[in-house]
Amino acid sequence: QRTDFTAGPFFVPPARTLVDTVLHWTPRRGIDCHLGVYNLTDQRFWSYQEVRHFAPDDPRVEIASWAGTYANFTVSLHY
Numbered sequence: 001q002r003t004d005f006t007a008g009p010f011f012v013p014p015a016r017t018l019v020d021t022v023l024h025w026t027p028r029r030g031i032d033c034h035l036g037v038y039n040l041t042d043q044r045f046w047s048y049q050e051v052r053h054f055a056p057d058d059p060r061v062e063i064a065s066w067a068g069t070y071a072n073f074t075v076s077l078h079y
Contacts, residue, residue, distance in 0.1 A: 008055075011061050
């Protein structure tokens with residue numbers, strides 16, 4: 001209801017609630033490990049910043065969507 005369409009129609013992504021979990025472990029001083037598992041509920045979503053200038057029927061809307069559960073693991077070494 002608060003979206004201004006005076007410049008013409010554009011794609012407004014639907015609201016979603018995402019569930020992520022992130023673990024941080026420091027096995028010893030100077031070593032940090034991070035494990036993140038993202039989008040645990042496997043919701044399809046869009047970042048408003050990426051699609052805010054696209055028309056509703058623009059094919060780039062499909063390409064800009066995110067879907068699926070994914071993970072990331074990083075190890076940081078500090079001296």
